Amino acid sequence: MRNKFPNSGNSQLFESTNLSMNRIKLYSIISLFLIIVGSGISYWTSERIGFYTSALMETQDILQRTSELYASILERETNIRGFVISGEEEFLTNYRQSLIDAQMLLDKLKDLTIDNPKQHQNLEVLEDLIKQRVTAFEETISYYHENGSLEGFLNSGRVDNALSGYRTIKQAVTTINDEENRLFVERNRSLLNNINALPFIVGLISLFSISVGFVTLFSIFHYNKVQKIASRRIKNYQEQLQEQLYLLDDSNKELEQFAYVASHDLQEPLRKITAFSDLLVEQYSDTLKGEGALYLNRITVAANRMRRLITDLLEYSRAGRITNEEEKEIDLQNVLEIVLDDLEIAIVEKKAKVEVGTFPKVIGKETEFRQVFQNLISNALKFSDPKKIPEIKINCDEAPNEEIKSIVQLDPELSYYKITVEDNGIGFDEGYSEKIFAIFQRLHGKEAFEGTGIGLSISKKIIEKSNGTIQAKSEPGVGSIFTIYLPVIPS
């Protein structure tokens, strides 16, 4: 028969399916990783942008306040000058106010530059300078209040001091401004860098992710294609297998039909051979000369034997066939009792001892189980040792797991009953333990033991139809054990 199940193509196909699946997984992981990294970088960049934006605003604030501070210093200078020239107290009030304003601005600026030590120091220098200048002013004011004018107070030394004092303050403010401007430029550049980098980074990550996504998509399409081919092939094999099962079933049925028809039709002419030779003996035995009567007898004996063979063949072909009898729960204990009852005469005649264990209920056909036990027990009686009292032990147990696994005919997933029929008869050579189940196989001459050798074949057929198996073990002169493994059908 043509091999319908090439294996190599299949395994390649399945490998390819697995490979595609792994690739899809890998791409998905890369894709996910890129998206996470991309999101992280984007978030970090926008954080930077936020940071630089607020830093820039702070710088602007500092610059603003610095110029306000400078304005208040100028105002103070102007007010002092006004007071000295006019002696108006209002100038002095304005002067005092500008002092408070300047101090507030200074404090605020020191707060703002707390993260910038250099600028902070610059501010402290400025504060010192302002304090020195204020001390000079206060001296001037006190002198004026005591003397009514600055007559004798102003000399070239004091004027120089005042000029240099103002100049150093201006200088310090410029330093602070320069520093802050430098920071502004720097931060602005960083901000722009980050803003420019953001779309680039996002774009790059997106590009990667999209590429990986496309590759994944492509792999999925490929996987689906391979998968489709694979499932189509599996479907094909299933159909082929189903078809072959049908064919097998058909051929089995045909074979049974053939055996049945053949044996049935063969019986017809045979019956007539027997009947007419009987008639011949009855009416003409007196006139038959020489060995004529003997030959006639031989014809009858041979024909009878052939009839027996055909009957047995018929029975074999019917065994396990679908009949009207329904499968139902049967009590094997009962079945055994009936069989032993049927064999009572032979048991008594042979003076045999029969021991029966405890038997369960199983699902099956009663007539079939009767036939099996009948065959096995009558065999045990038939092949008993004339020198011994025949002992027959019939038992049933759950089959141990290791035993089930060691027998290829059994399904290791199922549990089985182990039924044994043991005798102390003549036994047979272990080498025949398979052969005895073959149809019409006999180990002894027709003269020693009657029968056609069909009983065990029928039993085997019945047990195998019930998804069980039967085995024989024996030792010549010691006895035989027939073991049936029968699936325990879960109720």
Place this chain on the structure above:
Amino acid sequence: MFVKKPINILVAEDDDDDKLLIIKAFQKTLPKENVTCVEDGEALLQYLKRSAPFDDLNNYPVPDIILLDLNMPRKDGRTALAEIKSHEDFKKIPVIIFTTSNLKDDIETTYKMGSNSYITKPGTFEGLVKVAKEIENYWSNTVMLPL
């Protein structure tokens, strides 16, 4: 003392050998002319209906019982049985199924159709003679037949 008239048996059997053996066997207990044979179911019905050539009552006596083979050409035993048992006049005649078949199905259906006995043809002539004697004895001595 009243001497019983021997019964008339009508045998429907297509096989010539079987016909011969059945006649030989019944001759052990019955006069030759009391056993009549027909070829098949068709002929059996023609016989009962007395259509030619069965209109001669001397050669073709009214049967007391019918021996019916199941497997025959033209009209088989099952069909013939159905027709006999549905006929107002013929259905009173006992029909004995006499066949090689021992199928459970055949036995059951023919009894359901109204057959009166079912006998599987014996393998030996001796057996056949025994059956013939039993049939004769049962139907002429044991039971009462319709008039």
